[in-house]
Amino acid sequence: MANPKPAPSKLEITKLAATDIDAAITTIQLAFADDPFADWIYDRSKFSPKRNHASLTIRMKWGMRNGHIYVAHTPERKCAGVAMWVGPKPLDEKQTWDDWWQDWMLWFRQLGMNTRFGRGGLKVKRYYLWKESQSKLQSSVWTNPEGYWFCNILAIHPDCQGKGIGKALMNQVFDIADSEGVPCYLESSKLEPNVKIYEKMRFRFVKEVKCDDGDGVCTLFSMIRDAPGKGAEEESSSESSEGSGKDVDAVIDAVTP
Numbered sequence: 001m002a003n004p005k006p007a008p009s010k011l012e013i014t015k016l017a018a019t020d021i022d023a024a025i026t027t028i029q030l031a032f033a034d035d036p037f038a039d040w041i042y043d044r045s046k047f048s049p050k051r052n053h054a055s056l057t058i059r060m061k062w063g064m065r066n067g068h069i070y071v072a073h074t075p076e077r078k079c080a081g082v083a084m085w086v087g088p089k090p091l092d093e094k095q096t097w098d099d100w101w102q103d104w105m106l107w108f109r110q111l112g113m114n115t116r117f118g119r120g121g122l123k124v125k126r127y128y129l130w131k132e133s134q135s136k137l138q139s140s141v142w143t144n145p146e147g148y149w150f151c152n153i154l155a156i157h158p159d160c161q162g163k164g165i166g167k168a169l170m171n172q173v174f175d176i177a178d179s180e181g182v183p184c185y186l187e188s189s190k191l192e193p194n195v196k197i198y199e200k201m202r203f204r205f206v207k208e209v210k211c212d213d214g215d216g217v218c219t220l221f222s223m224i225r226d227a228p229g230k231g232a233e234e235e236s237s238s239e240s241s242e243g244s245g246k247d248v249d250a251v252i253d254a255v256t257p
Contacts, residue, residue, distance in 0.1 A: 024082045031157065041218070062102070202226070
Protein backbone atom coordinates (compact mmCIF):
# COMPACT_ATOMS: atom_id res chain seq x y z
CA MET A 1 0.00 0.00 0.00
CA ALA A 2 1.29 3.45 -0.89
CA ASN A 3 2.56 5.73 1.86
CA PRO A 4 0.51 8.86 2.65
CA LYS A 5 1.37 11.81 0.39
CA PRO A 6 2.82 15.03 1.81
CA ALA A 7 0.09 17.30 3.15
CA PRO A 8 -0.16 21.06 2.71
CA SER A 9 2.68 22.99 4.34
CA LYS A 10 3.01 22.45 8.09
CA LEU A 11 0.34 19.75 8.09
CA GLU A 12 0.81 16.05 8.79
CA ILE A 13 -1.53 13.31 7.57
CA THR A 14 -1.33 9.90 9.20
CA LYS A 15 -3.44 6.83 9.81
CA LEU A 16 -5.68 7.18 12.85
CA ALA A 17 -4.11 6.03 16.13
CA ALA A 18 -5.93 5.32 19.38
CA THR A 19 -4.56 8.54 20.85
CA ASP A 20 -6.16 10.51 17.97
CA ILE A 21 -9.72 9.30 18.54
CA ASP A 22 -11.00 11.94 20.97
CA ALA A 23 -9.71 14.85 18.88
CA ALA A 24 -11.00 13.26 15.68
CA ILE A 25 -14.48 12.92 17.20
CA THR A 26 -14.47 16.56 18.30
CA THR A 27 -13.67 17.57 14.72
CA ILE A 28 -16.46 15.37 13.33
CA GLN A 29 -19.03 16.71 15.80
CA LEU A 30 -18.14 20.32 15.02
CA ALA A 31 -18.14 19.71 11.27
CA PHE A 32 -21.58 18.07 11.33
CA ALA A 33 -23.19 20.57 13.68
CA ASP A 34 -25.43 21.93 10.91
CA ASP A 35 -25.42 19.01 8.47
CA PRO A 36 -28.84 18.33 6.83
CA PHE A 37 -28.51 14.57 7.21
CA ALA A 38 -27.68 14.91 10.90
CA ASP A 39 -30.63 17.30 11.34
CA TRP A 40 -32.91 14.74 9.67
CA ILE A 41 -31.78 11.69 11.59
CA TYR A 42 -31.49 13.30 15.04
CA ASP A 43 -33.93 15.13 17.27
CA ARG A 44 -31.60 18.02 18.08
CA SER A 45 -33.49 18.85 21.27
CA LYS A 46 -32.56 15.41 22.61
CA PHE A 47 -29.15 15.07 21.00
CA SER A 48 -26.51 13.69 23.38
CA PRO A 49 -22.89 14.59 22.51
CA LYS A 50 -21.74 12.03 25.09
CA ARG A 51 -23.71 9.23 23.45
CA ASN A 52 -22.56 10.37 20.00
CA HIS A 53 -18.96 10.38 21.25
CA ALA A 54 -19.34 6.80 22.49
CA SER A 55 -20.89 5.72 19.18
CA LEU A 56 -18.13 7.35 17.14
CA THR A 57 -15.47 5.82 19.39
CA ILE A 58 -16.86 2.37 18.58
CA ARG A 59 -16.92 3.22 14.88
CA MET A 60 -13.38 4.64 14.94
CA LYS A 61 -12.00 1.52 16.61
CA TRP A 62 -13.84 -0.65 14.09
CA GLY A 63 -12.44 1.47 11.27
CA MET A 64 -8.88 1.18 12.54
CA ARG A 65 -9.12 -2.58 12.06
CA ASN A 66 -11.51 -2.90 9.13
CA GLY A 67 -11.23 0.40 7.26
CA HIS A 68 -8.82 3.21 6.48
CA ILE A 69 -9.04 6.36 8.60
CA TYR A 70 -6.77 9.31 7.94
CA VAL A 71 -6.33 12.32 10.20
CA ALA A 72 -4.72 15.67 9.42
CA HIS A 73 -2.75 17.32 12.23
CA THR A 74 -1.57 20.90 12.60
CA PRO A 75 1.91 21.46 14.05
CA GLU A 76 0.22 21.88 17.45
CA ARG A 77 -1.31 18.38 16.98
CA LYS A 78 -4.78 19.81 16.53
CA CYS A 79 -7.00 17.53 14.48
CA ALA A 80 -7.71 19.55 11.35
CA GLY A 81 -9.64 16.88 9.46
CA VAL A 82 -10.75 13.25 9.28
CA ALA A 83 -11.50 10.95 6.35
CA MET A 84 -12.82 7.41 6.79
CA TRP A 85 -12.82 4.91 3.94
CA VAL A 86 -13.84 1.29 3.59
CA GLY A 87 -11.74 -0.66 1.11
CA PRO A 88 -13.10 -2.49 -1.94
CA LYS A 89 -14.38 -6.04 -1.97
CA PRO A 90 -15.47 -7.98 -5.07
CA LEU A 91 -19.23 -7.70 -5.47
CA ASP A 92 -19.66 -11.46 -5.68
CA GLU A 93 -17.42 -12.22 -2.70
CA LYS A 94 -19.22 -13.90 0.18
CA GLN A 95 -18.81 -12.59 3.70
CA THR A 96 -15.88 -14.19 5.49
CA TRP A 97 -16.09 -15.55 9.01
CA ASP A 98 -13.88 -12.69 10.18
CA ASP A 99 -16.18 -10.12 8.55
CA TRP A 100 -19.18 -11.82 10.15
CA TRP A 101 -17.50 -11.75 13.55
CA GLN A 102 -16.46 -8.11 13.22
CA ASP A 103 -20.00 -7.11 12.26
CA TRP A 104 -21.43 -8.89 15.28
CA MET A 105 -18.82 -7.40 17.60
CA LEU A 106 -19.74 -3.96 16.30
CA TRP A 107 -23.44 -4.69 16.84
CA PHE A 108 -22.91 -5.88 20.44
CA ARG A 109 -20.78 -2.86 21.29
CA GLN A 110 -23.43 -0.54 19.91
CA LEU A 111 -26.09 -2.42 21.87
CA GLY A 112 -24.10 -1.90 25.04
CA MET A 113 -23.73 1.78 24.21
CA ASN A 114 -27.50 2.14 23.70
CA THR A 115 -28.15 0.37 26.99
CA ARG A 116 -25.89 2.82 28.79
CA PHE A 117 -26.72 6.08 27.00
CA GLY A 118 -30.07 5.49 25.31
CA ARG A 119 -30.71 6.71 21.77
CA GLY A 120 -29.47 10.25 22.36
CA GLY A 121 -32.03 11.79 20.02
CA LEU A 122 -31.46 9.29 17.21
CA LYS A 123 -34.68 8.78 15.24
CA VAL A 124 -34.59 5.00 14.94
CA LYS A 125 -37.23 4.75 12.21
CA ARG A 126 -35.29 7.17 10.05
CA TYR A 127 -32.00 5.39 10.80
CA TYR A 128 -33.29 2.09 9.42
CA LEU A 129 -34.98 3.86 6.50
CA TRP A 130 -31.61 5.43 5.65
CA LYS A 131 -29.79 2.09 5.89
CA GLU A 132 -32.36 0.42 3.64
CA SER A 133 -32.29 3.28 1.13
CA GLN A 134 -28.50 3.33 1.11
CA SER A 135 -28.33 -0.42 0.52
CA LYS A 136 -30.72 -0.20 -2.43
CA LEU A 137 -28.88 2.80 -3.83
CA GLN A 138 -25.52 1.09 -3.73
CA SER A 139 -26.93 -2.11 -5.21
CA SER A 140 -28.26 -0.14 -8.17
CA VAL A 141 -25.09 1.82 -8.98
CA TRP A 142 -22.25 -0.48 -7.91
CA THR A 143 -21.40 -2.33 -11.10
CA ASN A 144 -17.61 -2.67 -10.90
CA PRO A 145 -16.91 -6.38 -10.19
CA GLU A 146 -13.89 -5.53 -8.02
CA GLY A 147 -15.89 -3.22 -5.78
CA TYR A 148 -15.33 0.38 -4.70
CA TRP A 149 -13.37 2.46 -2.25
CA PHE A 150 -16.19 3.98 -0.16
CA CYS A 151 -15.67 7.30 1.63
CA ASN A 152 -18.29 7.50 4.35
CA ILE A 153 -16.86 10.31 6.48
CA LEU A 154 -15.06 13.49 5.49
CA ALA A 155 -14.95 16.19 8.15
CA ILE A 156 -12.81 19.33 8.33
CA HIS A 157 -12.54 21.33 11.54
CA PRO A 158 -14.37 24.68 11.08
CA ASP A 159 -11.17 26.57 12.00
CA CYS A 160 -9.20 24.77 9.28
CA GLN A 161 -11.47 24.93 6.26
CA GLY A 162 -10.40 26.49 2.97
CA LYS A 163 -6.79 25.34 3.26
CA GLY A 164 -6.78 22.30 0.96
CA ILE A 165 -6.96 19.84 3.86
CA GLY A 166 -9.98 17.97 2.51
CA LYS A 167 -8.31 17.42 -0.85
CA ALA A 168 -5.10 16.28 0.84
CA LEU A 169 -7.03 13.76 2.93
CA MET A 170 -8.88 12.40 -0.09
CA ASN A 171 -5.67 12.09 -2.10
CA GLN A 172 -4.37 9.48 0.34
CA VAL A 173 -6.85 6.97 -1.06
CA PHE A 174 -7.11 8.36 -4.60
CA ASP A 175 -3.49 7.39 -5.21
CA ILE A 176 -4.10 3.86 -3.95
CA ALA A 177 -7.36 3.47 -5.86
CA ASP A 178 -5.84 4.74 -9.12
CA SER A 179 -2.86 2.42 -8.81
CA GLU A 180 -5.22 -0.51 -8.24
CA GLY A 181 -7.58 0.54 -11.02
CA VAL A 182 -10.52 0.60 -8.60
CA PRO A 183 -13.21 3.36 -8.57
CA CYS A 184 -14.19 5.40 -5.52
CA TYR A 185 -17.70 6.07 -4.25
CA LEU A 186 -19.36 8.53 -1.88
CA GLU A 187 -22.74 9.94 -0.94
CA SER A 188 -23.58 13.53 -0.06
CA SER A 189 -26.68 15.00 1.53
CA LYS A 190 -26.07 18.36 -0.18
CA LEU A 191 -26.56 19.00 -3.87
CA GLU A 192 -24.98 22.45 -3.74
CA PRO A 193 -22.11 22.99 -3.61
CA ASN A 194 -20.96 19.43 -2.93
CA VAL A 195 -21.63 17.83 -6.32
CA LYS A 196 -19.59 20.47 -8.17
CA ILE A 197 -16.85 20.25 -5.57
CA TYR A 198 -16.50 16.54 -6.06
CA GLU A 199 -16.68 16.86 -9.82
CA LYS A 200 -13.41 18.80 -9.55
CA MET A 201 -11.96 15.63 -8.06
CA ARG A 202 -13.16 13.53 -11.03
CA PHE A 203 -16.32 12.26 -9.35
CA ARG A 204 -19.45 12.09 -11.48
CA PHE A 205 -23.02 12.21 -10.22
CA VAL A 206 -24.83 8.90 -10.76
CA LYS A 207 -28.09 8.83 -8.80
CA GLU A 208 -30.10 10.38 -6.00
CA VAL A 209 -32.43 8.73 -3.52
CA LYS A 210 -34.94 10.32 -1.17
CA CYS A 211 -35.32 9.00 2.36
CA ASP A 212 -38.90 9.96 3.21
CA ASP A 213 -40.66 8.79 6.37
CA GLY A 214 -43.74 10.92 5.74
CA ASP A 215 -42.63 13.66 8.14
CA GLY A 216 -39.38 14.73 6.54
CA VAL A 217 -37.12 14.02 3.57
CA CYS A 218 -33.37 13.63 3.27
CA THR A 219 -31.89 13.28 -0.22
CA LEU A 220 -28.67 11.38 -0.85
CA PHE A 221 -26.62 12.13 -3.95
CA SER A 222 -24.30 9.31 -4.99
CA MET A 223 -21.11 9.89 -6.95
CA ILE A 224 -18.44 7.68 -8.47
CA ARG A 225 -14.83 8.51 -9.28
CA ASP A 226 -13.81 6.18 -12.10
CA ALA A 227 -10.41 4.58 -12.17
CA PRO A 228 -8.02 5.98 -14.81
CA GLY A 229 -8.62 4.75 -18.33
CA LYS A 230 -12.41 4.81 -18.27
CA GLY A 231 -12.43 6.81 -21.49
CA ALA A 232 -15.55 8.84 -22.19
CA GLU A 233 -16.83 8.66 -18.62
CA GLU A 234 -13.60 10.08 -17.24
CA GLU A 235 -13.48 12.83 -19.87
CA SER A 236 -17.10 13.77 -19.15
CA SER A 237 -16.35 13.99 -15.43
CA SER A 238 -13.34 16.21 -15.99
CA GLU A 239 -15.20 18.53 -18.36
CA SER A 240 -18.13 18.96 -16.00
CA SER A 241 -15.81 20.15 -13.22
CA GLU A 242 -14.39 23.13 -15.09
CA GLY A 243 -15.14 26.48 -13.53
CA SER A 244 -16.46 25.13 -10.23
CA GLY A 245 -14.01 27.12 -8.13
CA LYS A 246 -15.23 25.65 -4.82
CA ASP A 247 -12.89 24.20 -2.21
CA VAL A 248 -13.33 20.63 -1.09
CA ASP A 249 -13.04 21.64 2.57
CA ALA A 250 -16.65 22.83 2.44
CA VAL A 251 -17.80 19.23 2.00
CA ILE A 252 -19.32 17.24 4.86
CA ASP A 253 -20.87 14.06 3.53
CA ALA A 254 -21.99 11.58 6.13
CA VAL A 255 -22.40 11.13 9.84
CA THR A 256 -22.04 7.89 11.71
CA PRO A 257 -24.87 7.56 14.25
